Amino acid sequence: MMKIALLGATGSIGKQVLEVVHNRPQFKLVAISAHTNIDELNRQQKAYSVPYVAISSGVSRNGINKEATVFSGENWYKELIDASDADIVLIAVMGFAGLLPAYYSLQLGKKLLLANKEAIVSGGSILTVLAKEKGTQIIPIDSEHSAIFQCLQGEETKNIRKVHLTASGGPFLNFSEAELATITPEQAIQHPVWKMGAKISVDSATLMNKGLEAIEAHWLFGLKPEQIDFVIHPSALVHSLVEFVDGSIKAQLSYPDMRIPIRYALSYPDRFEAEVEPFKWQNMVFKELNKEQFPSINLAMQVLEQGGSAACILNAANEAAVQAFINKKITFAAIIEMVNDALNNISSINNPSLDDLILTYTETVNYINSKI
Numbered sequence: 001m002m003k004i005a006l007l008g009a010t011g012s013i014g015k016q017v018l019e020v021v022h023n024r025p026q027f028k029l030v031a032i033s034a035h036t037n038i039d040e041l042n043r044q045q046k047a048y049s050v051p052y053v054a055i056s057s058g059v060s061r062n063g064i065n066k067e068a069t070v071f072s073g074e075n076w077y078k079e080l081i082d083a084s085d086a087d088i089v090l091i092a093v094m095g096f097a098g099l100l101p102a103y104y105s106l107q108l109g110k111k112l113l114l115a116n117k118e119a120i121v122s123g124g125s126i127l128t129v130l131a132k133e134k135g136t137q138i139i140p141i142d143s144e145h146s147a148i149f150q151c152l153q154g155e156e157t158k159n160i161r162k163v164h165l166t167a168s169g170g171p172f173l174n175f176s177e178a179e180l181a182t183i184t185p186e187q188a189i190q191h192p193v194w195k196m197g198a199k200i201s202v203d204s205a206t207l208m209n210k211g212l213e214a215i216e217a218h219w220l221f222g223l224k225p226e227q228i229d230f231v232i233h234p235s236a237l238v239h240s241l242v243e244f245v246d247g248s249i250k251a252q253l254s255y256p257d258m259r260i261p262i263r264y265a266l267s268y269p270d271r272f273e274a275e276v277e278p279f280k281w282q283n284m285v286f287k288e289l290n291k292e293q294f295p296s297i298n299l300a301m302q303v304l305e306q307g308g309s310a311a312c313i314l315n316a317a318n319e320a321a322v323q324a325f326i327n328k329k330i331t332f333a334a335i336i337e338m339v340n341d342a343l344n345n346i347s348s349i350n351n352p353s354l355d356d357l358i359l360t361y362t363e364t365v366n367y368i369n370s371k372i
Helices: 012-021 038-048 077-084 095-106 117-134 141-151 198-206 208-221 259-267 294-304 311-324 333-343 356-371
Strands: 002-007 028-032 052-054 069-071 088-091 112-113 138-140 158-166 228-231 238-244 249-253
Touching: 002 012, 002 077, 012 028, 012 038, 012 259, 028 038, 038 198, 038 238, 052 077, 052 356, 069 077, 088 095, 088 356, 095 112, 095 117, 095 311, 095 356, 112 117, 117 138, 117 141, 117 158, 117 208, 117 311, 117 356, 138 141, 138 208, 138 259, 141 158, 141 238, 141 259, 158 208, 198 208, 198 311, 198 333, 208 228, 208 311, 208 333, 228 294, 259 356, 294 333, 311 356, 333 356
Parallel strands: 002 028, 002 088, 028 052, 052 069, 088 112, 112 138, 158 228
Antiparallel strands: 158 238, 238 249
16 A cells, blocks of 8 residues: 655645545555645545645644644645655645655655646756655656656657647637737636646646746756757647657647546556546647747746756746736736746856755745736
């Protein structure tokens, strides 16, 4: 039996993880965490008899089963992971907040299942080195990176010519510049294919999500910037394609359902059987991505070329700007403008440490907030 600590249990990914592990006796859920959704956390704790839970500082513990040990405060993730003695740490926490628990999990040699792209975007240089030092794995749950991971089974990374990340194009693929100027948060969070949280839905609308995925792919698979490309695929049935030096191309296809990459990450190197809808060959349309229409892609690729803590600046500025847009303090177009501004005004640190990344993130968020 494998013991799982699920961080970010009450979010969209966390809930789907619970669906996957339900009634699978090979797994035992030993720890869960939530930011502020205590009602859902309490329901999950009771349903799965979870012995250890963690909540954000200042959140009331009222309603949490008194049989559960509750952690809070600055080191909640350390206390939760230590007490639960989990074999697997699955991080579904949103944003930069996922970096510290990811780093700590790898320090302990835990198997890390990562549904948080911001952690490896910001700290890929230290996380991948640490995983190698500790002889453990980072298994991606992002659908695109799960696809690449699956395509590379039995392959040598030296034989990769190019990886093609597919993008649905989001809800505004065919909008004019004038139409983009009037976009509301309510429109931006309505993704045409995936059902996701507000922040990642906005990232998908600006295509910053795809830029972050390029940086993530660089760290997870050792890809050079010139080995990463993008293609628009509105139906989101093909999740990534890997092109090899001999001209062969592998692709992973499935319906857009996050339970599929979750299942693979948990079952790897095996596969769980699941009840799924029979696949229908339809809407296999691909077209070139217009980088002029989506400047977030160019920003991300420039950051990837630059190295250092530039990706941490990019991510932090985007997190702060997206939150400002969701709160209706800035326009949709201003998101990428503010990210570019931060990249031009905050210095990148070469070979950053964990402390450097934390300071960079804080400095960048404060800079963006000062401009709002």
